[in-house]
Amino acid sequence: MIPIDKDLKKLRKTLLAQGARIDEKKSGWMIYPPDKERDPVMIHLTNSDWRSIKNARAMLRRSGFDV
Structure with a gap:
């Protein structure tokens, strides 16, 4: 498991509050x-x-999230 910073x-x-599904x-x-019409996003840790x-x-904004 990779350590995750607070940001x-x-x-x-x-x-998650906006309904995202996150696969580790x-x-x-x-x-x-x-x-489902939007593209998924990969975030490297x-x-x-x-x-x-x-x-x-x-x-993420281009995929429809408000971040």
């Missing part, structure tokens, strides 16, 4: 929006770039 914990809680994978989360969480939030 990702809050993000996960927000996504080897290196991160596969997030499926409640709207082993980030190497300081902008990775911002990029993940942008992808």
Whole structure:
């Protein structure tokens, strides 16, 4: 299990409250929006770039989440 920082914990809680289905994978989360027409988003928990969480939030917004 990969340790999760507090920002990702809050993000996960927000996504679950909005009806997301989150599958835990080897290196991160596969997030499926409640709207089946939208694309799923992969969030890697082993980030190497300081902008990775911002990029993940942008992808989630494009998939219909309010983050």
